[in-house]
Amino acid sequence: MSTACEELVDPKQIKLDEIIDKHKHSNGPLIPILQGAQEVYGYLPAHVIKHISKATRIPVARIYGVVTFYAQFRLTPVGRNLINICLGTACHVRGGAKVVEAIEKELKITDGATTEDGRFTLEVVACIGACGLAPVISINNEVHGRLSPDKIAGILAKYE
């Protein structure tokens, strides 16, 4: 019996509850809880938002307002690898747009989309602060600098 019960408990849910308990009583808990939840689930599914609302007594509408305000939060799942293409000023001036084109062509998706096999999600961001190496992209927080369109295929091949 006990094994059956344990199987019913979702390990992600346990982690989520831990995160909520950790922050619930501090001042301004919502953003740290949402960040933690997104780390566990990869994005913020509707049932998670509802659960957070119940546990913190913050209305769903307010949570939704916060989630849609900040660029970090997402309401749809991401691929296994997240590509952030930098189009900050330095990258823009040094040909970042050509890098975007090359990646979009290689993966056949555009900004904000995920490949059909779930391997990559593409996001254009304003600056990742590695301007000295422009143009740059980061994949799963790993920065690749001094790029040109011909280097793209080789870099993407390293990520499964």
Place this chain on the structure above:
Amino acid sequence: MAENQRILVCAGTGCASSGALPIIDVLNNEIKRQGLEKTVSVVGTGCQGFCEKGPTLVIEPQQILYTRVTEEDVAEIIEQEFIKGERVERLLLVDQATQKPVSSMGDIRFFAKQHRIVLHNCGVIDPKKIEEYTARDGYKGIVKALKGMSPEEVMEEVKKSGLRGRGGAGFPTGLKWGFCRQTPSDKKYIICNADEGDPGAFMDRSVLEGDPHSVIEGMLIGAYAIGADEGYVYCRAEYPLAIKHLGIAIKQAEEAGYLGDNILGSGFNFHLKIFEGAGAFVCGEETALMASIEGKRGMPRVRPPFPAVSGLWGKPTNINNVETWSNIPHILRNGAEWYGQFGTEKSKGTKIFALTGKVNNTGLVEVPMGTTLREIIFDIGDGIQGGKKFKAVQIGGPSGGCLPEDMLDLAVDYDTLTQAGAMVGSGGLVIMDETTCMVDIARYFLNFSKKESCGKCTPCREGTTRMYEILDRITKGEGKEEDLDTLENLAITIKETSLCGLGQFAPSPILATLKYFRHEYEAHIHDHKCPAHNCTALLSYSIDVEKCKMCSLCAKNCPTNCISGDKKTNTPYVIDEEKCIKCGTCIEKCKFGAVTRA
């Protein structure tokens, strides 16, 4: 041989992405293999500033700089430096003027013209070790304050130093502290703004990564002067390494008794927390930042009341940015007079600039206020890449402006730049050459401001979108005669009526480019030409029959098959402009320079 030699490997975000981290391991292994572990040690430091040439490493105490080092070079460096006492010439920097390799950092122009106060420890110490910070006079400023100075005296010292906020507006720091100190309250907060959202600026990231204790010490001193007992560092989530290093530093400072209750037995309490931002440029604005910490949408509110009166959770709050806080320990340690010797009459001290774009030496540079743009770009930055012609320098990010060549002898300080229609801002300097289109740059920034506008006030929400639409049309060759007047009117209205700095300064890139590069706008509108050959819609490609050898390479590579011709029948190659998508492939492929772009 020499006692205690160190190899400082830059492990900041820039060099780490150029491959610095494996080099540290290989260095350690190689030192062991060559039996040098007693005399030579390896330190992974924060940003050394010379991102362009990364990964970089410095041999101490001789101060030898090696650039673009790879794992394969390690064995040779160790053997030459520590066994033979010689240099590995091919990895030294080559001076562009003399074409000779330079070994000592003091002789390298990139470093020689800098004066490092805030970056004093960056690239020199291991940021993950508090003892390396204290060994270089770290925490002496707060000790001095707590042991012998009243909070008023500390504040006076900061006022006297003439330090002004490094986040953009340049408000005198001591004065700002005073407002918060004067407000009676049972609870006060201080905040470090590390939401460095300006594209093209990365000094705050580098300071947090490379010398996090200096920020903590600055905040401690500020908290003591203001009478606050709790602080937050609001850091962008895009800076994982900065957050990690700051987290380690806070823990170490707590263990060492610099943070917590009854600090150094003085009865003064201060607790510091990190708040990870969730990605919104507008949160760099004080009231929006505080709303974000409170767990709300990060939207600014009307001031007054100013944060010094009613800030975080309604309590008096003082906010400064990373670079400002990091200046404070130096002022306390060395005194206001010492600090006042650097800079100009109204802008004291140094400023860190992120030098990027089409310049030879990209990286992080710290110079005294009052240094000219020409010195920064052509001496420290070593001029324009690929021998091209300088066109403009964009200073101050989306709130700043572009300055042309005849403004290069301007001394960089708050007031001079504001007068010229730009601003120091956070200190991003993006260099542009003749191939950069200034209308496109204005369009780029307006696209940014439009996306980042929080939507609360109408002038910013609607105005940035309308201005972007006009600029977008102009770059597509659909500009109208009246567009420039409309743009100017909109820009002035939005500047005057927006709620916060984002909207008030969003028109700056337009106003500055209209002021200095109006002819480029006119060429787009009247002649349907982009003088920089950058705006795709305005380009036309053609093949010069005289130069064409009919090799057919252009036609074979054209993605839309719009080039036709035949060598056998001696039909010259021509481009069908209707079908041409102006991708430029033909120009890249032609070996004879027969394809031209106009």
